[in-house]
């Protein structure tokens with residue numbers, strides 16, 4: 286029998302009101318198939334997380350995980366890990382000060398600073414660019430956008446033999462633009478527009494669309510048990526994240 290858990294997601298479903306009106310989804314534990322997927326190299330990192338959470342999503346039924354904000358997907362991933370292994374996530378940290386390695390354990394998501402949405406969210410947001418003066422309609426990126434950006438950025442880099450590595454950055458901005466001076470531009474038009482933006486305008490678009498009041502702080506502070514130096518590490522849900530302590534011990 287699968288272990289299932291109801292999870293209150295950080296966005297409280299405010300970007301998916303029709304399907305998630307109460308802000309809760311239901312997830313189940315990982316099976317061997319998903320654990321294998323997590324450690325395979327077939328999928329790109331974000332794609333892996335979104336795919337695995339999508340497979341473990343029990344409710345709402347027939348909901349496309351790509352429409353959730355990535356923060357919610359990562360939060361769900363933590364809960365899935367929790368009900369699968371029922372133990373903290375442990376990883377090795379090498380202390381740069383005394384050169385000793387130590388193990389740090391973190392309970393996800395309980396040890397992390399999570400902020401739940403308070404305000405109602407209504408997309409698109411209007412923004413006027415400080416330099417160019419254009420009026421934009423903007424939206425938040427969803428998990429599906431992040432997966433697409435990662436994949437397309439990678440394809441472009443491979444096709445250009447490593448010359449064009451900026452495409453993902455262009456997409457990061459252009460995917461947020463839904464209208465340009467009251468018109469609905471084509472993806473190609475938006476990309477061209479973004480390429481010509483000033484740094485100030487690009488920053489403005491980022492600020493408007495990242496000013497959410499919900500999120501997870503993935504920065505972990507830890508103290509070296511030997512010399513006392515405080516380290517800051519960014520929590521990356523990589524392949525090791527989905528190996529239990531027991532399986533790590535046996536290789």
Ligand SMILES: [Zn+2]
Nearest residue numbers: 380383509512
């Ligand atoms: Zn140390």
